[in-house]
Amino acid sequence: xxxxxxxxxxxxxxxxxxxxxxxxxxxxxxxxxxxxxxxxxxxxxxxxxxxxxxxxxxxxxxxxxxxxxxxxxxxxxxxxxxxxxxxxxxxxxxxxxxxxxxxxxxxxxxxxxxxxxxxxxxxxxxxxxxxxxxxxxxxxxxxxxxxxxxxxxxxxxxxxxxxxxxxxxxxxxxxxxxxxxxxxxxxxxxxxxxxxxxxxxxxxxxxxxxxxxxxxxxxxxxxxxxxxxxxxxxxxxxxxxxxxxxxxxxxxxxxxxxxxxxxxxxxxxxxxxxxxxxxxxxxxxxxxxxxxxxxxxxxxxxxxxxxxxxxxxxxxxxxxxxxxxxxxxxxxxxxxxxxxxxxxxxxxxxxxxxxxxxxxxxxxxxxxxxxxxxxxxxxxxxxxxx
Numbered sequence: 001x002x003x004x005x006x007x008x009x010x011x012x013x014x015x016x017x018x019x020x021x022x023x024x025x026x027x028x029x030x031x032x033x034x035x036x037x038x039x040x041x042x043x044x045x046x047x048x049x050x051x052x053x054x055x056x057x058x059x060x061x062x063x064x065x066x067x068x069x070x071x072x073x074x075x076x077x078x079x080x081x082x083x084x085x086x087x088x089x090x091x092x093x094x095x096x097x098x099x100x101x102x103x104x105x106x107x108x109x110x111x112x113x114x115x116x117x118x119x120x121x122x123x124x125x126x127x128x129x130x131x132x133x134x135x136x137x138x139x140x141x142x143x144x145x146x147x148x149x150x151x152x153x154x155x156x157x158x159x160x161x162x163x164x165x166x167x168x169x170x171x172x173x174x175x176x177x178x179x180x181x182x183x184x185x186x187x188x189x190x191x192x193x194x195x196x197x198x199x200x201x202x203x204x205x206x207x208x209x210x211x212x213x214x215x216x217x218x219x220x221x222x223x224x225x226x227x228x229x230x231x232x233x234x235x236x237x238x239x240x241x242x243x244x245x246x247x248x249x250x251x252x253x254x255x256x257x258x259x260x261x262x263x264x265x266x267x268x269x270x271x272x273x274x275x276x277x278x279x280x281x282x283x284x285x286x287x288x289x290x291x292x293x294x295x296x297x298x299x300x301x302x303x304x305x306x307x308x309x310x311x312x313x314x315x316x317x318x319x320x321x322x323x324x325x326x327x328x329x330x331x332x333x334x335x336x337x338x339x340x341x342x343x344x345x346x347x348x349x350x351x352x353x354x355x356x357x358x359x360x361x362x363x364x365x366x367x368x369x370x371x372x373x374x375x376x377x378x379x380x381x382x383x384x385x386x
Contacts, residue, residue: 004043004335004348006327007365013041015355018380022351039375040363042330043349044356046337047092047312048226049202049294053077054084056299056308057091061384062253063309064358064377067346069294069337070096071181071202072108075139082140089382093356095341098136100145100183101129101169103159107149107183123161129168133176143179143341144169145202148189153206153235155268160189167196179341181226185235190214200224200340202294206232206272210280218289224340226294227281229318234305236272239265240314241305249372250310258307265305282323290340293319293333313372316364326368355381 001011003023014022014031027033044066050056052070060068070078078096085094102108104122123132133144146166151158166182173180174197181200182193186207193201194217204227218225233239244250245263254262285291295311296303305311312333319329338347346354357378362370377384 001041001349002043002327002330002365003350004338005331013349013357015378015381018355020349020351020353020355023349034359034376036359039359039361040365040370041349042358042360042364042371043334043347043353044358044377044379045312045333045371046293046347047295047297047308047333048292048337049228049296050308051296051298051303052081052094052096052308053299054081054091056297057081057085057094059254059258059307060092060309060312061090061377061379063313064360064371064374065092065309065312066356066358066377066379067093067095067343068308069341070094071145071183072097072100073299074099079140089379090384092379095142095343096140097143097145097181098139098141100147101132101161101166102147102149103161106159106161107147107151107154123165123169126162126164126168129165130172133169133172133178137176137178141178143181144173145181145183146170146193146196146198147183148192149183149185150189153185153269153272154266163192163196166192170196170198187214191217194218194221194223197221198223200226200292202226203228203296204232204277204280206235206269206274206277209273209276210283215283215287215289218284219287224290224292225281225284226292227277228294228296228315229277229281229322230306230311230315231296231303232272232277233274233318234265235267235269236274237265237267237270238274239305240318241265241311244310244314247372249374253374254307254310258310261303262305262307262310278318278322281319285322285324285328290336291319291324291332292337292340293329316368316371320368327365329368330364330371
């Protein structure tokens, strides 16, 4: 068993209803038994960066992802998704930022052509930032997202939100006990977000190597990092998706349109150095920056190279390629995001926690790709249909 922190050997886990009630005790004689011989039990995985709907939450659960952190969805779509996740156990649970803070005409406006999405709320003055934050909280936002994106990495120039507006939004969110997560894919945007005091990053920069000064700024500011290496590989033409799409453990659980999307890539920044990104993750991790696993899987086919559920397993493989041990990578998809986002009822196998569990053949604490050898998944104690 991997308990969310470390491998702890062979254990019996007792579940009653939706909760874990014992770890390591003898099973009651009347209990239904699940044979874990030759397998490893893990906490349900947490994807720390997605864009979700009901269908894709179901797809995520088939891959052992029991919680997703949505990082940009419109309220009219997210409200029914949140209700469904609260009422059902056949889809992953979800938290959301609602829409993110951007400039008029800013990112992700350029990605939403033809989707009939409503007009994005925007902020043009610092004094309006608090109103934006209050509106998102009224919509049910668990945290706030700010987008500092020029379009440089995505192949199209767009307006960028002003630094002083970002700072005002961060101050307002913190006053209301909400974390702020920054979309920042360049070094300049990353420095701006750090100066504004954001709590974490939804992406790693991809336009240059990490400097000691930047790593120290992350460490000193206490910011966490969800690098979305899947996305950075897709942007730079170094994508793992085609390998995943050819894996029988993936194709058996993934509808063909999503398999096709997983095989594609953006390739909008071929000059970007993906090896620099891998080195930056390693350096950040060694400096003590919390690393969270996130796929950036979307709920439509605009995110080329990603698919809910499958891509988180690819992200774990990329984190290991970047220098994390398999156990450290597993923490990045279990205990670390749960702690970072204050969800103390999941991410670990411990008495009192939700019975969100993943049983896989093999031992992913020594061979990370074994996370895809899925034998069983439970969400709140209910076995998912495999």
